[in-house]
Amino acid sequence: MKRAVVLLLLALLLVACARVLGIRPAERKPFPHHEHVTKGGVTCVQCHKGIMTATENDPLHLPDTATCTSAGCHAQPHDPHPCKDCHGLQSTREEAQMDLDNLKFQHLTHNRSLKGNCAYCHQGVQTNSDHVRPPMAVCLTCHEHQDDFAQARTCDRCHRDIRGEGVRPTSHVAHDGDWLREHGNRAYSARDLCATCHADKFCAGCHGLTVPALPEKMAFDDTLRAGVHRAGFDSRHSLEARTQPGLCTTCHATGEFCESCHARNGVDVGSGGASPHPPGWVGTRGERNDHGPAAWRDPSICAACHTGAGEQLCIGCHRVGGVGGNPHRAGWTSNKRPTIDQPCRSCHEGAP
Amino acid sequence: MRRALLRRASLLTGALAFGTPASASADPYRLRVDSVGYTQSPQSPVGLIVLQGDDKANQYVDGEALVWAGSQSGNADVLTALVRLHDPHNYGELRLGRQLLTVGALRPIHVDGADARLRAPTGTSVEVFSGVPVQPQFAYRAWDWVTGGRVGQIVGQNTTFGMSYLQQRDDGRVSIEEAGLDFASAPASWLDVAAHGAYDLVDPGLAEATVSLASRLGDLRPEVYATQRSPSRLIPATSLFSALGDTPSQTVGTAVMWRMFPRLDVLPMVAARSTDGDLGLDGTFRVTLRLDDRGDGAITGELRRQGSGPDRWSGFRGALRVPVVARVHASTELELVAPDDPRGRGSLWPWGLVALRWAPIEHWEVAAAVEAASTPTATREVNALGRLSWAWGAR
Numbered sequence A: 001m002k003r004a005v006v007l008l009l010l011a012l013l014l015v016a017c018a019r020v021l022g023i024r025p026a027e028r029k030p031f032p033h034h035e036h037v038t039k040g041g042v043t044c045v046q047c048h049k050g051i052m053t054a055t056e057n058d059p060l061h062l063p064d065t066a067t068c069t070s071a072g073c074h075a076q077p078h079d080p081h082p083c084k085d086c087h088g089l090q091s092t093r094e095e096a097q098m099d100l101d102n103l104k105f106q107h108l109t110h111n112r113s114l115k116g117n118c119a120y121c122h123q124g125v126q127t128n129s130d131h132v133r134p135p136m137a138v139c140l141t142c143h144e145h146q147d148d149f150a151q152a153r154t155c156d157r158c159h160r161d162i163r164g165e166g167v168r169p170t171s172h173v174a175h176d177g178d179w180l181r182e183h184g185n186r187a188y189s190a191r192d193l194c195a196t197c198h199a200d201k202f203c204a205g206c207h208g209l210t211v212p213a214l215p216e217k218m219a220f221d222d223t224l225r226a227g228v229h230r231a232g233f234d235s236r237h238s239l240e241a242r243t244q245p246g247l248c249t250t251c252h253a254t255g256e257f258c259e260s261c262h263a264r265n266g267v268d269v270g271s272g273g274a275s276p277h278p279p280g281w282v283g284t285r286g287e288r289n290d291h292g293p294a295a296w297r298d299p300s301i302c303a304a305c306h307t308g309a310g311e312q313l314c315i316g317c318h319r320v321g322g323v324g325g326n327p328h329r330a331g332w333t334s335n336k337r338p339t340i341d342q343p344c345r346s347c348h349e350g351a352p
Numbered sequence B: 001m002r003r004a005l006l007r008r009a010s011l012l013t014g015a016l017a018f019g020t021p022a023s024a025s026a027d028p029y030r031l032r033v034d035s036v037g038y039t040q041s042p043q044s045p046v047g048l049i050v051l052q053g054d055d056k057a058n059q060y061v062d063g064e065a066l067v068w069a070g071s072q073s074g075n076a077d078v079l080t081a082l083v084r085l086h087d088p089h090n091y092g093e094l095r096l097g098r099q100l101l102t103v104g105a106l107r108p109i110h111v112d113g114a115d116a117r118l119r120a121p122t123g124t125s126v127e128v129f130s131g132v133p134v135q136p137q138f139a140y141r142a143w144d145w146v147t148g149g150r151v152g153q154i155v156g157q158n159t160t161f162g163m164s165y166l167q168q169r170d171d172g173r174v175s176i177e178e179a180g181l182d183f184a185s186a187p188a189s190w191l192d193v194a195a196h197g198a199y200d201l202v203d204p205g206l207a208e209a210t211v212s213l214a215s216r217l218g219d220l221r222p223e224v225y226a227t228q229r230s231p232s233r234l235i236p237a238t239s240l241f242s243a244l245g246d247t248p249s250q251t252v253g254t255a256v257m258w259r260m261f262p263r264l265d266v267l268p269m270v271a272a273r274s275t276d277g278d279l280g281l282d283g284t285f286r287v288t289l290r291l292d293d294r295g296d297g298a299i300t301g302e303l304r305r306q307g308s309g310p311d312r313w314s315g316f317r318g319a320l321r322v323p324v325v326a327r328v329h330a331s332t333e334l335e336l337v338a339p340d341d342p343r344g345r346g347s348l349w350p351w352g353l354v355a356l357r358w359a360p361i362e363h364w365e366v367a368a369a370v371e372a373a374s375t376p377t378a379t380r381e382v383n384a385l386g387r388l389s390w391a392w393g394a395r
Helices: A002-016 A033-039 A065-072 A090-102 A107-114 A123-127 A146-151 A179-187 A191-195 A200-207 A233-243 A256-264 A291-297 A299-306 A308-318 B002-019
Strands: B029-038 B046-056 B061-070 B076-086 B092-101 B109-119 B124-133 B145-155 B159-170 B173-188 B191-200 B205-215 B220-229 B249-261 B264-275 B278-290 B298-306 B313-325 B328-339 B349-358 B364-373 B381-392
Touching (some): A179 A191, A179 B191, A179 B205, A179 B220, A200 B076, A233 B298, A233 B328, A233 B349, A291 A299
Antiparallel strands (some): B029 B381, B046 B061, B061 B076, B092 B109, B173 B191, B191 B205, B205 B220, B220 B249, B264 B278, B298 B313, B313 B328, B349 B364
């Protein structure tokens, strides 16, 4: 009984939220193409006048109220408002305008090949779909994609300016899920694929060393934008860095980057700030000495502050014969010559 | 001072040279200018002007640049200033200038240099690059120069793989030498596979590797991935910290994007991490509801738990973006972070922002925000942010 009540409440909630969740579209119904074309026997050109000879530079050939009321079709409209206010989706018209703006496309040349068979491409017409615009997959049933895209990675043959279009891929490398983490792994094999839409400055906007401000800061008003350094990253960056050893190093060079920022914000020891290390960080034999395991776990975090001249702090204790003992992990080997190559000779020079 | 002025002048000239519209060309070009200011409490306010543009001069030449200048004296720099020469079919390509190199399995490098690529109709490509490091401002040079390349092959329309090599030298010595393998394929219309690995040649061993499988199953997009990363091999071999020993960390995780309803997306993510014998679980649960069919307005909520590593924490983030009236958007964001071990840094670190964006006329946009936080270093911090933008063409 209790379960039934809960289920009933959930069902009621779902019905109440149907519009919010997009289950029941707030917009009107799509235009009934099927009823006009298949049942009514109206040809496409009766409403879309001039479409058969339309070139890239012609405007959209969408019917207006005068078209609907002409030729005795809807001689007495039931409403004084323009037909398009209620019939057909605004989004469909916007999609058509987007295509006109962004694609190198002529109905004229396509009509020559298809001989007036509009439904060959506009398959949605037959089902009264919301999406009358043919998807790109329909274009590829005729147009060879291999030469233009798969090899030369250019979309220019069909798209006027793919970067300016601002579209996201849907059929391949869809930017869904945890794309922020995933994008790097995808980009390794396909920089030129990414470059069809993204300029170099887009990538450098995060990965570059001379970034004026991170995208999250520049577009502070876009709070739904994905970003590694979004929201309160300043507070949690030390937590994030320790969670995934080496991750910061994949973009940030060790040394100067962390050190300069900490000095600028007065949170380093040199500028009077507190030591970031907890009690028990460095101790003599028999005492807590946490810095060793931490350094093995993620030496890049140590290098963030102690690189360069800061290495002397380590060498002071860990040089051969020093009080700190051997800092290498058990089983560690190297091809370097201990007394000749850097950084080995910093500790091993002069040692037997 | 004179040097700084000359530097700024050359930067602006460069930007204008790249950004000047080719009047007779039908090819697209874009220009954007942003002026940003924020109070940066408790320090002095910061102002920033950013100019960016890209253009296709003709079918052989295109270029892009982003330059910026800050309010502090001598604070200006170039992010990218790049000319790309290529044949109309992209079989040959030469990129000259300041650029971000992302070659095969090797990590992105910001350089002043050249990158040349040849592609054969058979799908084979050969790429070589060389450059010197980009240095922010007048900082000392982190290393001397870098060189490398990649050989790649496209198989069919959906598979590509390659081998890459990089050598970076500092003070006459090899500081990084890596070889990489990369692979990406969409063997079926519902499956994407990608993998890469970088191998350290100085102290031989795997520096970094990732394998990822993603699927498209209607409204579901599950992804599984595994990563291994060795921090000691990611830092230059000339650093003392590269000689402590190899302690790689491994991560295995999954993310499942589910379009539960037409306007509602649910994204649970779970990852298990192992570092030096320490195993932990990280998890995120994100829900996004679009408030209209186009997603102009949306609300998102995210719960996060970092249960691996020595500094574990839990957090919540919520964000809202909503069109208020025509050309005006309001947005807000709230984040709460609770570290397991506060260590005197406060038990809760809140961060919040309220912003308003107005596009009064075409090409122009103005935005303002107030940001407030309580951080480990400042009990109370309030900042104001503002931006005035002009954009021609797309962003």
